[in-house]
Amino acid sequence: MGDADSVDLGPLGSAVRRTELSHGAWVDLCPGWVSGADPLFARLVAGVPWHAERRTMYERVVDVPRLTKFYEPGEPLPDDELVVMREALSAHYRPELGEPFVTAGMCLYRDGSDSVAWHGDTIGRGRTQDTMVAIVSLGSPRALLLRPRGGGGRALRFEIGHGDLLVMGGSCQRTWEHAVPKSVRAAGPRISVQFRPHDVR
Numbered sequence: 639m640g641d642a643d644s645v646d647l648g649p650l651g652s653a654v655r656r657t658e659l660s661h662g663a664w665v666d667l668c669p670g671w672v673s674g675a676d677p678l679f680a681r682l683v684a685g686v687p688w689h690a691e692r693r694t695m696y697e698r699v700v701d702v703p704r705l706t707k708f709y710e711p712g713e714p715l716p717d718d719e720l721v722v723m724r725e726a727l728s729a730h731y732r733p734e735l736g737e738p739f740v741t742a743g744m745c746l747y748r749d750g751s752d753s754v755a756w757h758g759d760t761i762g763r764g765r766t767q768d769t770m771v772a773i774v775s776l777g778s779p780r781a782l783l784l785r786p787r788g789g790g791g792r793a794l795r796f797e798i799g800h801g802d803l804l805v806m807g808g809s810c811q812r813t814w815e816h817a818v819p820k821s822v823r824a825a826g827p828r829i830s831v832q833f834r835p836h837d838v839r
């Protein structure tokens with residue numbers, strides 16, 4: 639048991655369910671890995687220096703439909719609870735991954751109209767090598783979709799809620815794509831924390 643204001647992390651190990659995908663990709667799910675995260679969620683919403691990005695798309699400058707902040711290797715994380723999570727994930731996955739998780743990408747989906755389009759995390763080594771991206775989801779539940787790259791084939795749908803862990807591994811970033819579509823159902827704010835190894839983004 640942690641103290642009243644700190645999160646509790648469940649065991650990894652046998653609590654993690656792996657789904658093998660095609661082409662050597664896989665997804666691990668551990669629902670409810672983090673408990674007691676309401677105060678953490680509130681601290682992150684208020685305390686992370688969230689950025690609104692703008693990008694040029696089809697010759698028009700548009701708002702990226704979510705707020706973001708990326709913590710580089712060695713950059714202090716905004717909350718000690720995230721350090722505890724990163725250490726637990728590194729300890730569990732290191733035998734298979736061969737290296738620790740060192741960065742934290744953070745996204746804030748303000749409501750159901752914020753989203754991320756189909757993509758793989760292919761900046762850096764994810765373009766050519768097997769790797770892992772471990773996502774801790776906090777706040778309102780949203781669907782994370784996965785489909786084989788190229789669009790053919792039905793998308794798999796993972797409903798991920800407050801405190802759930804989803805890890806994409808193997809060739810997932812280069813042979814599959816993932817997305818968090820807009821939700822027409824009322825969706826409150828959601829924070830996604832993505833832990834990645836060095837030079838994967």
Ligand SMILES: O=C(O)CCC(=O)C(=O)O
Nearest residue numbers: 743745754759773818830
């Ligand atoms: O919201 C999520 O959990 C996914 C975010 C994502 O795919 C990314 O930032 O690369």
Ligand SMILES: [Fe+2]
Nearest residue numbers: 757758759816
């Ligand atoms: Fe991604």
